[in-house]
Amino acid sequence: MSAAINIIDKVPFFGGMFQIESNELNPVNTWPSLMAMTSFIWFAIAAILGVSMPAIQFMELGSNWYYQNITLHGAAMAFPFAFQLMVAMSLHRAGACLGKRADDIFVSLFYVFMNLGALLLTVAVLLGFHVTYTVMFPLPLVGASMGQWSMGTLVLGFSGIALVLTSMIFIYPIKILKMSFFEKTDDTLQVAERTLKDPGMIGMIMGVLVLLVTGTPLMIVAGSLLLHLYGIFPAAWIGWAAEPVVFEFVFYIFAHNLMEAMAIMIIGAVYATLPLCTADGSRKLYSDKIAILALWILLVTSVTSFFHHFFTMYPALPSTFAYHGNIMSYATGVGGALTIFTILATIWKHGIIPTPALFLILGGFVMYILDGASAIVISNVAWNFKLHGTMWAGGHAMVVLIAISALWMGMLYYHYPLMTNRTIDDSTARSSIKYLFISYIGLFYTFIAAGAAGMPRRNGAWESDWYIYGVFMIIFGVMLIYAFVLYFLSLTRSKSLDY
Amino acid sequence: MIEYLYTNAWGAFIVLLMFQIPFLIVFFHIVNKKAFIESKPGKTRPEKYSYYRYSWIALVLVAFVVVNSASIKYMPTVVEANSASDPNVKNVDVTASSWAFQFSEREFNVGETVRFKAKSTDTVHSFALHHPDGNLLFTLMLVPGAGTESAVVHTFTVPGEYTVRCLEYCGIAHHAMKNTFTVM
Numbered sequence: 047m048s049a050a051i052n053i054i055d056k057v058p059f060f061g062g063m064f065q066i067e068s069n070e071l072n073p074v075n076t077w078p079s080l081m082a083m084t085s086f087i088w089f090a091i092a093a094i095l096g097v098s099m100p101a102i103q104f105m106e107l108g109s110n111w112y113y114q115n116i117t118l119h120g121a122a123m124a125f126p127f128a129f130q131l132m133v134a135m136s137l138h139r140a141g142a143c144l145g146k147r148a149d150d151i152f153v154s155l156f157y158v159f160m161n162l163g164a165l166l167l168t169v170a171v172l173l174g175f176h177v178t179y180t181v182m183f184p185l186p187l188v189g190a191s192m193g194q195w196s197m198g199t200l201v202l203g204f205s206g207i208a209l210v211l212t213s214m215i216f217i218y219p220i221k222i223l224k225m226s227f228f229e230k231t232d233d234t235l236q237v238a239e240r241t242l243k244d245p246g247m248i249g250m251i252m253g254v255l256v257l258l259v260t261g262t263p264l265m266i267v268a269g270s271l272l273l274h275l276y277g278i279f280p281a282a283w284i285g286w287a288a289e290p291v292v293f294e295f296v297f298y299i300f301a302h303n304l305m306e307a308m309a310i311m312i313i314g315a316v317y318a319t320l321p322l323c324t325a326d327g328s329r330k331l332y333s334d335k336i337a338i339l340a341l342w343i344l345l346v347t348s349v350t351s352f353f354h355h356f357f358t359m360y361p362a363l364p365s366t367f368a369y370h371g372n373i374m375s376y377a378t379g380v381g382g383a384l385t386i387f388t389i390l391a392t393i394w395k396h397g398i399i400p401t402p403a404l405f406l407i408l409g410g411f412v413m414y415i416l417d418g419a420s421a422i423v424i425s426n427v428a429w430n431f432k433l434h435g436t437m438w439a440g441g442h443a444m445v446v447l448i449a450i451s452a453l454w455m456g457m458l459y460y461h462y463p464l465m466t467n468r469t470i471d472d473s474t475a476r477s478s479i480k481y482l483f484i485s486y487i488g489l490f491y492t493f494i495a496a497g498a499a500g501m502p503r504r505n506g507a508w509e510s511d512w513y514i515y516g517v518f519m520i521i522f523g524v525m526l527i528y529a530f531v532l533y534f535l536s537l538t539r540s541k542s543l544d545y
Numbered sequence: 546m547i548e549y550l551y552t553n554a555w556g557a558f559i560v561l562l563m564f565q566i567p568f569l570i571v572f573f574h575i576v577n578k579k580a581f582i583e584s585k586p587g588k589t590r591p592e593k594y595s596y597y598r599y600s601w602i603a604l605v606l607v608a609f610v611v612v613n614s615a616s617i618k619y620m621p622t623v624v625e626a627n628s629a630s631d632p633n634v635k636n637v638d639v640t641a642s643s644w645a646f647q648f649s650e651r652e653f654n655v656g657e658t659v660r661f662k663a664k665s666t667d668t669v670h671s672f673a674l675h676h677p678d679g680n681l682l683f684t685l686m687l688v689p690g691a692g693t694e695s696a697v698v699h700t701f702t703v704p705g706e707y708t709v710r711c712l713e714y715c716g717i718a719h720h721a722m723k724n725t726f727t728v729m
């Protein structure tokens with residue numbers, strides 16, 4: 047039996063979501079199941095931290111708790127939850143579509159690096175390393191020199207981040223590229239055959255290439271700093287990398303494109319899955335060509351739209367880059383518009399069968415588009431100066447991740463019978479989707495409205511005018527947790543397909 | 546009306562709803578119809594699809610161009626550049642460091658146009674100015690070593706106490722990085 051099944055079997059409750067038998071499909075099922083299960087454990091911890099944040103403000107527990115929890119919440123939700131869930135599902139899909147194993151050393155290394163890295167970072171944050179998940183360089187160094195946290199916690203935190211980034215930027219993309227282009231096909235694993243011309247596969251390959259290409263400079267800069275912290279590189283070698291502007295730019299070129307890569311990947315997966323849920327069984331998109339065109343537009347326009355993170359540095363960011371970033375951000379909206387068209391035209395042309403999997407996928411798509419609208423609004427130079435640094439920006443970062451995660455959770459519903467030989471509990475799934483959608487809408491407009499009202503993000507001492515938004519965060523946050531509990535139950539209550 | 550849309554953050558909220566609501570209506574209508582009312586292939590002719598496709602993309606392009614073109618004159622980058630040689634603009638220097646601001650001046654008169662030039666001495670901060678009613682007038686991101694200061698030009702129109710805040714997380718006392726301006 048595989049190591050992954052062994053671990054899953056030992057974990058209470060969460061393990062019950064993936065009761066996998068030994069069969070010939072284990073190579074594409076067990077590790078993805080273990081990763082998905084682990085990502086949900088991270089979610090559970092991070093969600094409680096999310097609701098704790100407004101509670102900390104109301105109970106006046108102090109800004110230290112707030113900054114600790116926002117760092118843990120943001121980091122856990124973005125990396126070991128959302129990203130790991132995506133990796134789980136994409137490895138399963140790539141394995142079953144291309145007939146390649148998803149249980150080799152790359153997969154287990156990814157798992158160890160991602161989760162060990164996140165654990166190290168967690169320990170560092172608990173020891174006082176409160177830098178938020180975007181690191182805010184040079185804050186880690188400045189904070190250590192001012193005595194906000196110790197040099198030791200800084201080294202620990204950076205080591206954790208380095209492991210996480212290595213798993214995302216190198217291990218995962220290389221594994222997907224190997225599966226797509228190099229490894230030998232195993233026919234018994236290829237249960238859902240697809241070629242590399244399929245929009246789903248194209249989206250996945252674009253996504254991992256973006257991670258690899260935009261992430262490598264960050265790895266070089268952050269790696270140099272880390273080697274200096276370990277005492278291997280002398281200070282004279284790393285002055286260039288410790289330059290705040292250098293770090294901030296390589297960081298955001300990666301971080302921005304990370305989100306875009308995750309979006310391209312999931313849109314590709316939607317293109318691949320929607321046709322399988324059509325009423326006429328045609329298994330066709332309205333148009334593959336337009337779908338692929340939309341992916342290309344998203345890819346090329348998103349690369350340079352990252353400038354929207356720096357508009358407000360003007361004139362330290364020359365205005366030409368601001369206008370370029372503004373235009374490219376709206377151009378990604380054109381890719382989004384083509385996607386909307388392809389999806390609606392497919393539904394109109396072929397009809398759909400309303401399964402929970404499809405509904406969660408369509409619901410996640412609506413979330414993604416609603417969020418995308420908030421993203422292009424804040425990418426206009428005029429509005430950016432009034433919204434950057436407010437809850438609007440924080441809310442957008444958060445809800446794009448919720449939307450992408452919801453889409454992958456829909457994909458998990460879709461693939462669940464193949465992964466586990468079981469079928470989800472339909473009625474629990476339906477109520478989960480309902481609450482997920484309502485709580486998403488509630489959280490989304492709470493954050494956006496708070497931002498429009500001028501409420502700062504990442505502020506450890508809310509003023510009384512802002513409390514009302516905190517009340518809604520708690521209400522919809524608790525509802526979101528309830529929706530996830532139902533989601534988990536819809537899997538633990540699954541029934542074996544053999545009966 | 547147009548001025549309000551671009552000079553108040555709630556204007557951004559209104560435009561956001563103008564993008565979202567039509568999408569929501571069309572999406573739910575189509576999904577509801579094709580999942581529940583008649584879950585079968587539509588009989589629409591292929592030419593109709595291409596007609597809708599071109600119209601939809603044209604609509605999106607026009608909307609994007611209009612929304613952005615109308616915003617140009619309100620862009621702080623444009624306003625600052627246009628006032629470069631205006632002798633009536635008063636220059637004020639702002640220095641941010643963990644966790645306080647220093648200003649060369651903190652009292653202004655209604656009608657006065659001020660160019661704020663801001664920089665940070667240690668880590669990433671911002672210089673953000675909130676209207677007495679709570680709205681954010683602007684924020685400038687200050688990256689140390691950026692080569693030049695960040696700058697914005699603002700004309701005060703309403704008297705009162707304005708709040709200055711840092712909106713870029715800068716460590717354990719970030720929230721305390723706060724100050725006020727008086728406008729008479």
Ligand code: HEM
Nearest residue numbers: 093096097099120123178440444447448503504505523526
């Ligand atoms: C369970 C319900 C949730 C609640 C109540 C909640 C609440 C919050 C709060 C209060 C903040 C801090 C805002 C600020 O001060 O700037 C925040 C930030 C954030 N949340 Fe959540 N959240 C929840 C779920 C999620 C989920 C599901 C995700 C991702 C999948 C997520 C990702 C994030 C991210 C990335 C940030 C930004 C952190 C930062 O700015 O450093 N949250 N959330």
Ligand SMILES: [Cu+2]
Nearest residue numbers: 670711715722
């Ligand atoms: Cu600050």
